[in-house]
Amino acid sequence: MPGRILKKSESAVSSVVAAVLLLGIMVSVITVINVSYIPEWRTGAEQAHMDEVFFDMSNLKSHIDILSATVSGQPAGSISTNVPIRAGGGSIPVVSPGKSGGMLSINMNEFSMRITASDSVVNNSSGAFLEDLGSITYRSDNSNFVDQEYGYENGALILAQGELSLMRQSPSIGIRKTDNSTNITLDVNAIRIRGPVRSISSNSIEEVYITYDSSNTLYDNENLFSELTLNIETEYPRAWEMFFEGAVADAGLEAGEYVLTSNASAVVITIKGASGEDVKANIRKNVFDVHLNVFEN
Template identity: 50%
Template sequence: MKIRSIVSCEKAVSAAISAVLLFGILVSVITLVNVQYIPEWKTSAEQSHMDDVFYDMAGMKNELDILSGYARTEPSTSLSVSVPIKMGGASLPMFSPEKTSGQLTVNEDDFGISIVGTTQGITRNSSSLLLDLGTVSYRSDNNYFVDQKYVYEGGALILAQDSFSLMRLGPQMDIRKTDNSSNISVELNVIDLSGPRRSISSNSIEEINFRTNGTDDLYWDGTLFTDMTMTIQTSYASSWASYLETLADDAGIDASDYSVSFNDTAVVFFLEGNSGDIKINVTKTFFDARLNLLS
C-alpha cells in the first residue's frame, strides 16, 4: 500500500510539473509574439493603410482635376462627385483586431495666392481673387507607424510628416517658354474649395462631396510683363518652394532669371523676363465641399 501511494504521488507531481512547464512555454510564446512580432506586423499594417489613404487622396485630386476641366468648358453645368476616404485600418485578426483611426477636415488650413505683374511702370495684381482657397486634410492617429498628414490645397497634394513636407502630386501649374523661346508663359488653374469648416474622426470610411460652382479668370488682356511675383500663403512652404524650383528648371529658365524664398508661412517666387515677355494666364474653379453630406 505504501509503495502504491508513493507511485501515485510521483505521477501527480509529474503531471503538475508538466502543466507548469507547458503553461510557461505558452506564456513565453505569447509574450514573444506580443513584444517582438505584433509591433512589426502592426507597423507594416499601418504603413499599408497610409498607402491606402494616399491612393484615396490622389483619387480625390484626380476627380477634381477632371471636373475643373469640364467646368471651364461647360460653366453653366453643375457636376458633383463623392470621394470615399478610408479613415482607419491596420487590424490583425486574432492577434490585434483593433483599428487605427484618422481625422478628416475641410478648410482647416489657411491657403491663398497673390500674383503681381509689372511692366513699364504698370502694376497688376490678383487682389482677392486667389485668397482663402480652402483645403482638405487627413491626419492619421497611428500607434506604431509615424503619423502622417495629407493636405490638398490649390490643386496640389502634400504629405506632411513631423516638421517635413513633400509635394506628392503637383497642382495645375505650368511654366514654359513659348514663341520660339522669346516669351515665358505662366499658366495656373487654382481649385477654390468653399464650405463650412468641419472635422470628423473615425476608423471607418467617410465621404467628401464636391460640386462645381462656376469658374473665374484673372483677365489681364494679354499683357506682357517684365517680371512677376507670386506669393503663396501656406503651412507647407518648403514643399511649394521645391516644386517651383523644379518647374522653373524644367522650363529651361536661367537661374539668374528667377528666385525662390520661403519661411514658415509663405513662399515667394520671383520671375524676371528678358524684355517684357512674361504671359500670365490664371483661372479658378469653384467647388462646394461638404463632409458627409448625408449625415
C-alpha cells in the same frame, strides 16, 4: 474489519506539473509574440494603411482635376462626385484586430495666393481673387508607424512628416517659354475648396462630397507684363519651393529671369522678362463646395 492500506501515488502530481509547464510555455510564447512580433506586424500594417490613404487622397485629387477639366469645356450646370477615404486601418486579424485612426479635415489649413504684375504704366494685383483657397487634410494617429499628414491644396497633394514636406502630386501651375522663346507664360488653374471648417476623427471609411460651383478668369494671356510676382501662403513652404525649383528648371529659365524665396509660411517667385521679353499670365479659378459625409448649409 481488516485495516485499509494506503498506497503512495504520484500520478496526480505529474498531471499538475505538466499543466503548469504547458501553461508557462503558452504564456512565454504569447509574451514573445506580443513583445517581439506584433509591434513589427502592426508597423507593417499601418504602413500599408498609409499607402491606402495616399491612394485615396490621389483619387480625390484626380476627381477634382477631372471636374476642373470638364467644367472648363462646359462651364454651365452642376456636377458632383464623392470620394471615400479610408481613415482607419493597420489591424491584424485575431492577434491585434484594433485599428489605428486618423483625422480628416476640411479647411483646417489656410492656403492663399496673391499675384502682382507690373508693366511700364500700371501695377496690377489679384486682390481677393486667389485668397482663402482652402484645403483638405488627413492626419494619421498611428500606434507604431510614424505619423503622416496628407494635404490637398490648390490642386497639389503634399506629404508631410514633422517639419518636412514633399509634393507627391503637382498642381495645375506651369511656367513655360512661349512665342518662340521670346516671352514667359505663367499658367495657373487655381482650385478653391469652399465649405465649413470641419474635421472628423475616425477609424472607418469617410466620404468627401465635392460639387462644382463656379469658374472665373483673372488674366487670359492678353496682358503683357515686365514683371510678375506670385506669393503663396501655405503650411508646406518647402514642398512648394521644391516644386517651383523644378518648374523653372524645366522651363529653361535663366538666373536673371526669376527670383525664388521662402520663409516659414510663404513662398514667393518673381518672374522677370529679360531685354525684349515679356511675361504673360493665364489665371483661372474653379470653385468647389466640399463637405464631409453629409451636406450642410
